[in-house]
Amino acid sequence: MPCCWNHCDPSGRVGRRSQKRCGGRRRRDRGSRDRGRRTRPRAVGLLALLPTVVEAVAPRPVLAAGGIANGRGLAAxxxxxxxxxxxxTRFVASDECAAHPEYKRRLLEARETDAVYSDIPRVPWPTRVPHRLLKSPLTEGRSPPSRPIARNLLGDKSVDVLPFASAPPTIETVGRTELMPNYAGQGVGLIHEILPAAAIVEQVVSEAHHTIRRLPELLT
Structure with a gap:
């Protein structure tokens, strides 16, 4: 029976083997610019990776991810x-997202070079894996506090957040949210305002249409 297979492939090697897996209908291939997933610094960037995987798994459709935050990225x-x-990352900076307001503010102020690889998020994962997140005192090598860095409010209860916890700050978080993982891909430098999710989709699609219509002019 055909199945829907969604696989993150930052290197392309898995893509070349994917044709043998259950006739998968869909792939998601992520370059090394993706927001905070388990990606190695040596992984291949999306520009080189995507056409390689598309060719390897054809005719199966592929979704691209990693550093895409606007319509030009969609068109590319x-x-x-x-x-x-x-x-x-673009949808973290949306009205509907429950990310902490300070997290969203940091996204708006960040440049692409502020999204760095770090293995700081370690709990509850059993092994260290690099993720991409915004720079913080911890990613820069500062010693972590010896006490909880924040609290998550759950109704009439609160749960302490320890250094190196993997959960990002939400609207229910109180404390030093800058020391929690503020996950972000390298497309963060293209985010300039917080918008409703529907407006983001409309903006991305509109810009993609404009970019694609302009391409023939550049080829003449």
Whole structure:
């Protein structure tokens, strides 16, 4: 029976083996610019990775992810053979997202170089894996506090947040949210305002249409 297979492949090696897996209908391939997933610094960037995987798994459709935050990124992914895109960080900076307001503010102020690899988020994962998140005193090598850095409010209760916990700060968090993982991909430098999710989708699609219509002029 055909199945829907969603696999994150930052290197392309898995993509070349994916044709043997249950006739998968869909792939998600993520370059090394993706928001905070288990990605190695040596992973291949999306520009080089995407057409390689598209060719390897054809005719199965591929979704592109990693550093895509606007319509130009969508247009680029489509031109490289993707059937669509998977956008992460841009939707953290949306009205509907429950991320802490300070987390969202940091996204708006960040540049692409502020999204760094770090193995700081360690709990509850059993092994250290690098994630991409915004720079903080902990990612820069500062010693962690000896006490909880924040609290998550759950109704009439609160839960302490320890250094190196993997959960990002939400609207229910009180404390030093800058020491918690503020996950972000390298597309963060393209985020300039907080908008409703629907407005983000409309903006991305509109910009993609404009970019694609302009391409023939550049090729003449």
């Amino acid at each position: 992914a489509l031109s490289l053979g993707a059937e669509g895109v998977w956008i992460g």
